[in-house]
Amino acid sequence: MQVEVRSDGKVEISGYVNAIDRYSKELYGSKGKFIEKVAPTVFQRALEKARNVDMLLNHDVRRKLASIEEGTLALKEDNIGLHARAVISDTEVIEEARCGNLKGWSFGFRALSDSWEDDGSVAKRTLEDIDLMEVSLLTIEPAYIATSVQVRSEDMEQRCIRDKPNGKESEEEIEKQRSLVATKVWLLKNVLFS
Template identity: 30%
Template sequence: MKNKRETRIVDIAKLKTRAEEGESPKITGYAAVFNSKTTIGDFFEEIIEPGAFSQALSENNDVRALFNHNWDNVLGRSKSGTLSLEEDDRGLKFEIELPNTSLGRDLAESMERGDINQCSFGFFATEETWDYSVEPALRTIHEVELFEISIVSIPAYDDTEAALVRSKEIDEKVEKRIKLINKIKGVLEE
């Protein structure tokens, strides 16, 4: 009997991105992006200058991560080690270890579906300049006092981003499956 060509299709898009058992799901992203202009309430435009968070991060070790700026929805806290923040060339980078609460699980599900994927932050501007020679006026934030970052459904800055961190084990499984699929595909095409 002649060998028949067979085809197998594996849909890797349906692989779950849940954290490993016992490991809390994490969210990472940028709560603020430097030099990204936005319009604030149709009143003025705003830009955050590189370095705006450096002093706040060195002085404040108690920043919270919230959902939609709601202080009843705490997702993480730098003081407890469940929120880490750093400023890099792009902006204010963060990582949150989500709590095993209904809020944490619901947010993870909404993010996995792609419904929520952006951020915001709560602050007081401690150093800023205004340019009233342009319409609308332009506010440039040079330094802030940071008190919270938020995963939000509607951000002020569209360039912000938030994503669930896939566990290393899942990434390795996906990579192995892709290699296996390509190997099988190569054999079948011979």
């Protein structure tokens, strides 16, 4: 992710929300633990169907940062994955960027078609068709591995990789991820699609 703090006070953010055909970290759902990946052309087809996609902060619908409809967000799938470019003016996000607290991207979706494999160790899910609901900037660890963050301004450049050095997370981080996933599932079932 590249974050450029502009002289007009706005922030331009660009980068890959998700790389296609690459597995996530372990996730937890109704079928237990699993990893997932997005098949090629899934995002392209989702964008062709979508009237609008919003960019949120940490999947919070109350924290809309940009949108396709407003012309402040552009999304496109290429041979790497889903690429985003947005111009935002939210002062909290600008401060998070300056402090190096933006940790990556995520996306909210409704699965229309998927396939599962289970080799006995961990279930593997492939998303084959989705409705793309939103993309999010995160101040929490993303579900997909190797998210890089760059912050640039006229007087500052900072780069950092937000992977765990040993590839492991604390129980507290895992519990936070489980809670976040459970909250998203509840919201999707009980609020957005009820």
